[in-house]
Amino acid sequence: MRKMTFxxxxxxxxxxxxxxxxxxxxxxxxxxxxxxxxxxxFGEGRIKQAPISEGAFVAAGVSAAMAxxxxxxxxxxxxxxxxAMDAVMNQAAMVAAFTGGRWQVPLVVRASCGGGYGDAGQxxxxxxxxxxxxxxLSVMVPxxxxxxxxxxxxALEHPEPSxxxxxxxxxxxxxxxxxxxxxxxxxxxxPDEGSSGPxxxxxxxxxxxxxxxxxxxxxxxxxxxxxxxxxxxxAAETLAADDIQTTVIDLRFIAPLDxxxxxxxxxxxxxxxxxxxxxxxxxxxxxxxxxxxxANVACRFRRVCTEEVIPYARPLEDQVLxxxxxxxxxxxxxxx
Amino acid sequence: MQMNLAAxxxxxxxxxxxxxxVVGLFEDGLISGEMHLGIGEEGIAAGVAAxxxxxxxxxxxxxxxxxxxxxxxxxxxxxxxxxxxxxxxNGGRGGHMHMLSKEHLAASSGIVGAAGPxxxxxxxxxxxxxxxxxxxxxxxxxAINQGMLMESFNLAVVWNLPVLFVCKDNGVAIxxxxxxxxxxxxxxxxxxxxxKATTVDGSKVDEVWAVAGDLIEGLRSDxxxxxxxxxxxxxxxxxxxxxxxxxxxxxxxxxxQRGGPLVRSVTARDGAKLGERIRSLRxxxxxxxKTVVEHGRKGFDPLSLARRQLSTDAILAQLExxxxxxxxxxxxxxxxxxxxxxxx
Numbered sequence: 001m002r003k004m005t006f007x008x009x010x011x012x013x014x015x016x017x018x019x020x021x022x023x024x025x026x027x028x029x030x031x032x033x034x035x036x037x038x039x040x041x042f043g044e045g046r047i048k049q050a051p052i053s054e055g056a057f058v059a060a061g062v063s064a065a066m067a068x069x070x071x072x073x074x075x076x077x078x079x080x081x082x083x084a085m086d087a088v089m090n091q092a093a094m095v096a097a098f099t100g101g102r103w104q105v106p107l108v109v110r111a112s113c114g115g116g117y118g119d120a121g122q123x124x125x126x127x128x129x130x131x132x133x134x135x136x137l138s139v140m141v142p143x144x145x146x147x148x149x150x151x152x153x154x155a156l157e158h159p160e161p162s163x164x165x166x167x168x169x170x171x172x173x174x175x176x177x178x179x180x181x182x183x184x185x186x187x188x189x190x191p192d193e194g195s196s197g198p199x200x201x202x203x204x205x206x207x208x209x210x211x212x213x214x215x216x217x218x219x220x221x222x223x224x225x226x227x228x229x230x231x232x233x234x235a236a237e238t239l240a241a242d243d244i245q246t247t248v249i250d251l252r253f254i255a256p257l258d259x260x261x262x263x264x265x266x267x268x269x270x271x272x273x274x275x276x277x278x279x280x281x282x283x284x285x286x287x288x289x290x291x292x293x294x295a296n297v298a299c300r301f302r303r304v305c306t307e308e309v310i311p312y313a314r315p316l317e318d319q320v321l322x323x324x325x326x327x328x329x330x331x332x333x334x335x336x
Numbered sequence: 337m338q339m340n341l342a343a344x345x346x347x348x349x350x351x352x353x354x355x356x357x358v359v360g361l362f363e364d365g366l367i368s369g370e371m372h373l374g375i376g377e378e379g380i381a382a383g384v385a386a387x388x389x390x391x392x393x394x395x396x397x398x399x400x401x402x403x404x405x406x407x408x409x410x411x412x413x414x415x416x417x418x419x420x421x422x423x424x425x426n427g428g429r430g431g432h433m434h435m436l437s438k439e440h441l442a443a444s445s446g447i448v449g450a451a452g453p454x455x456x457x458x459x460x461x462x463x464x465x466x467x468x469x470x471x472x473x474x475x476x477x478x479a480i481n482q483g484m485l486m487e488s489f490n491l492a493v494v495w496n497l498p499v500l501f502v503c504k505d506n507g508v509a510i511x512x513x514x515x516x517x518x519x520x521x522x523x524x525x526x527x528x529x530x531x532k533a534t535t536v537d538g539s540k541v542d543e544v545w546a547v548a549g550d551l552i553e554g555l556r557s558d559x560x561x562x563x564x565x566x567x568x569x570x571x572x573x574x575x576x577x578x579x580x581x582x583x584x585x586x587x588x589x590x591x592x593q594r595g596g597p598l599v600r601s602v603t604a605r606d607g608a609k610l611g612e613r614i615r616s617l618r619x620x621x622x623x624x625x626k627t628v629v630e631h632g633r634k635g636f637d638p639l640s641l642a643r644r645q646l647s648t649d650a651i652l653a654q655l656e657x658x659x660x661x662x663x664x665x666x667x668x669x670x671x672x673x674x675x676x677x678x679x680x
Contacts, residue, residue, distance in 0.1 A: 118368020312431025
């Protein structure tokens with residue numbers, strides 16, 4: 001086993017896949033600079049600079065995939081997917097449905113997501129709930145380097161459109177550019193085990209739609225994704241001191257959701273908290289609740305999410321994003 | 337209207353001193369996230385702002401500080417916003433990319449190109465509610481490829497709206513050279529849509545003033561929307577801590593970090609032929625180097641150029657003293673507020 005950063009893991013998995021499959025082409029804004037190593041190894045023909053035209057270049061990704069390429073189209077921040085929503089929602093997601101599966105769209109859209117560094121509203125959203133809402137799209141959100149590579153490979157090998165979201169607190173180069181983390185006087189709450197960790201010597205695709213159990217315990221289930229998983233693990237450590245044993249489930253896939261894992265842990269503990277950095281209303285946390293309800297599994301349920309537009313001031317932002325204190329408060333409510 | 341170069345210089349100097357203070361605050365860790373400066377664009381903002389009146393609307397991009405200051409937003413209000421204070425322009429909730437002032441009809445967006453349609457809407461409201469007023473959209477040359485911006489050119493033309501589209505062209509969109517990613521030219525495109533389009537050297541505030549004056553007079557007389565293409569240089573790059581500029585300033589450090597993976601990329605099995613790899617590497621380095629040179633071009637500072645034209649040292653000295661005092665005042669006020677907030 002070797003150790004890698006989250007960002008290096010994604011690149012490593014991409015390099016492995018690109019070496020094996022010439023149809024994988026990357027394009028997006030500033031990709032030749034951001035993916036300098038890949039551009040050097042595979043050439044400018046396979047990593048193409050795009051103008052600021054997400055509407056066109058994401059849509060082009062859809063049809064390029066239909067015509068035989070396996071594009072990885074980069075939208076710098078998931079917030080900008082708004083500009084390309086038609087391509088994602090009305091094109092990519094619908095081709096296989098309209099053709100009875102005869103024509104598929106093996107497109108990967110790669111984007112950064114997440115907050116915690118003071119960029120506010122239009123640059124810190126998660127939006128995986130919005131995207132997973134659309135039938136036909138798969139959405140992956142890794143929380144560790146091993147999964148960063150594994151999920152990228154899973155997305156690349158999937159014959160249908162996938163959205164791969166990398167959290168800016170975990171993929172270190174984002175903070176360097178966007179948060180001025182080269183300044184030593186600014187602090188970021190970066191989960192160590194998320195930003196760097198063990199990875200396999202050769203990448204294998206993460207089993208599609210399968211969650212991972214990060215911690216086992218019979219009293220409480222915390223279901224989360226991305227950085228939320230690490231906040232949950234921190235809370236679990238604190239709860240253990242009060243003799244509350246927590247299972248932490250890392251969903252890894254928002255769509256397809258691992259409903260079996262969700263129901264299994266709920267049946268086991270009877271107390272569930274969903275920790276979701278995305279918006280609270282009409283999203284992942286509600287979907288988890290519906291899943292549990294439909295399976296007739298009884299439980300007490302709480303969710304810790306982002307409930308408003310993410311504000312700029314760091315102290316305000318810290319309260320709006322899911323944090324360990326909020327998770328602990330939710331846990332206390334489950335025993336009232 | 338007669339041009340008052342000293343007044344234009346004052347506006348530019350206010351903006352420049354303000355943003356220099358912002359650099360200090362950012363380096364001190366007091367401003368979070370991405371800080372996109374308008375340093376280098378002051379000539380464009382001042383030349384346009386001189387012709388604006390109360391009731392004119394501003395649709396801004398992610399580097400809207402100079403136009404906001406020049407349109408009358410209080411420096412301390414902006415500073416406190418950047419510091420994340422409740423007393424700031426947007427209560428600390430918007431930050432540098434989302435600066436909005438209803439009172440000034442000025443709205444920023446961090447989504448590239450969004451200023452276009454925003455200005456169209458502002459102008460539409462103006463024709464109904466405030467005839468004779470206009471809307472100005474500010475964007476960089478990279479935004480010219482964004483669909484919604486091009487749509488707004490067309491919409492402004494077919495609805496005959498009083499919009500001034502201002503394209504600030506420094507040739508670089510983060511790490512990309514804009515000409516390599518833009519078919520045709522901004523001015524040709526604008527004319528293709530039916531906009532009245534002019535190009536000007538944005539580092540010469542007197543020229544911007546003259547051209548903008550004509551265009552804005554036309555807008556107020558219902559001549560139809562216009563496009564002002566203004567070239568400029570931005571010494572700080574895309575944002576404070578621009579990675580391209582940082583790597584140019586510390587190339588050995590950069591090489592130490594990047595060198596290993598880059599060499600491995602050249603030598604790894606399976607990939608492009610060696611010749612192509614070397615070529616790619618050379619192209620990327622060359623592109624980066626050119627970007628650095630572009631940002632650092634000397635002789636294009638609108639303030640230096642204006643300064644040279646102002647004849648009396650006495651006027652200048654007086655003006656500079658006043659501006660320093662104004663910005664220092666705003667800075668100490670804001671920092672005092674920050675200290676209070678921290679003590680709570």
